[in-house]
Amino acid sequence: PTGDTGDTGPTGDTGDTGPTGDTQTTADGGFYVTLLNDTGATSVKGTIVRASATTNFAVSIAPANYDQPIGVIYEDGIANGAPVKVVISGPAQVLLKDGLASTNGYWCGVSDVAGRMYQVVDPPSTTEHNREIGHSLQAIASGTNVLSLVTLHFN
Secondary structure: OOOOOOOOOOOOOOOOOOOOOEEEEOOOOOEEEEEEEOOOOOOOOOOOOEEOOOOOEEEEEEEOOOOOOOOEEEEOOOOOOOOOEEEEEEEEEEOOOOOEOOOOOOOEOOOOOOOOOEEEEEOOOOOHHOOEEEEOOOOEOOOOEEEEEEOOOOO
């Protein structure tokens, strides 16, 4: 004879569900993903970001001299906590550190200003190389809040 079958146990909780997870192409030809804006403010196009340390599926502004950037915000004016497009590869408009110019072919990295880029002919050291975001595709004069086209790739 067979015994009685016991009751089925409870089902565990499911994990967090992220934003859409879509990967699409920008007008500049870069690839973006949709993540949550965890910058603490409305988004600013061209800001260099990192994975948020406090919120799942989110990005925050890369600190000055940061060595683990993951992307660049594609859209202006997206509220904190809302889904925002983040370019992770290919061409993207990136904010230069105020007062710096952009030069074709230069190496690009996270500057000493949070969320901003600087450029040099070659990275001066391994430490600098870890701050890399890509290489410049555009020569443009210095100014304030200047966007410059960069082909993104991260170390």
